[in-house]
Amino acid sequence: MAERTVVCGFCGKSFQVAEDTTKAFCVHCGAETQIGEKTLQEKLDEILDPKKRYNTLLDYLEKNPEDEQAALLGEMFELRYFHRKNNTFDGFLRLWFDMVTYGRKREKAKELLNIQNEIKDFMADEKLQAVRTKSQQAEELFWHEMKNAIELYYIFSKDDRQYTSSFFNLFRMKGDAVTVKAAKDVVTTGVALLSLCEQTDDVAKLGEISREAFLKAYPNGLPAYNQALNEWKATEEGKQAVANGIVEPLPEAKEEE
Structure with a gap:
């Protein structure tokens, strides 16, 4: 159900x-x-197809032009979605998709610099900044939409027929194995990659919402996430991030009585 x-x-x-x-x-x-x-936001969050989600809000705004909250959401949608011919694409999802791609090549200085610049440019976009700084509600709405985009990525990651499957290679994988692989993916992107970036408020928030988005897509995924996180913390890269105070250290092992 x-x-x-x-x-x-x-x-x-x-x-x-x-x-x-x-x-x-x-x-x-x-x-x-x-x-x-259900609120309008809840109804929209159930829609996975970007074109349908975008058009659903437009239809609502035509019937309810006085709804200021929906109008603000409409401004955010204009920033999130872009259109080519008859297709609608998700720019917020594209950022996360690129982070996943570059996160797997982060040991190469050029690749790391590319994604660092992409994140900076995305967050510094003048139109996005103009909407985000309107109010606290606008800022919260931005992060809600960003989390929704990341959640979509992990919803799609469960199915080889979806376009993200090339990253997950889920052939013959089922159940817990898929959850474990997705958990490693979100730690690689939302923790390991971001630990190498300049530690701005936006970078910290991206890491926070990536975990929340994963757990929303995989409600039983917390053990797998914690395992993947602790395994990464035990690597040289993870140890350096701990030493720099970017992530919390591994919990101390308790001695057997």
């Missing part, structure tokens, strides 16, 4: 419920939570 994420009105933490649920008890504090109709 499909699920949706709701936020507890008492403790403010989110949890998953069945899509058709109208009332639930928070798994964190036990408070009863009334669940209303």
Whole structure:
């Protein structure tokens, strides 16, 4: 059964419920939570196809031109999506896709410089900055859309028929093996690669949301993520990142009693 994420009105933490649920008890504090109709954002986040997602918002704005929040989302969509002929492409997803590509070649100075410059140029885009700096809501909306793009990548990573399969090579892989491979991928990109970049607020936030996006696409993927992260921390690259204070050190092993 499909699920949706709701936020507890008492403790403010989110949890998953069945899509058709109208009332639930928070798994964190036990408070009863009334669940209303899905928001526009929730409905849009369920749409995987970029053209359909873009057009759905346009249709809504035509019928509800007074909705300021939707109008702000429309501005963000104009930055995220670009159109060629009859196709709509996802520019935010493209950034992550390039990060994955270059992350696997990060030991080469030229490749690392290329992706560092791409991230800087993406974040410094004047039109993007103009929207992000409008309000705190606009800034949060940008990161929501960025996380949504990364989540799409990991949703697609589960299926060899999707266009990201060339990176995952999932032939004959199933279940836990796919989760483990995806976890290594997000650590390589969202931690290892970013540890080599200038540690700006945007770079730190990219790393944070990449983990959140992976766990949303793979709800049971936390053990695999932690294992991949700890394995990387044990490498020379990981040890250097720990020494530089970029990531937390490995937990100390407990002695057997």
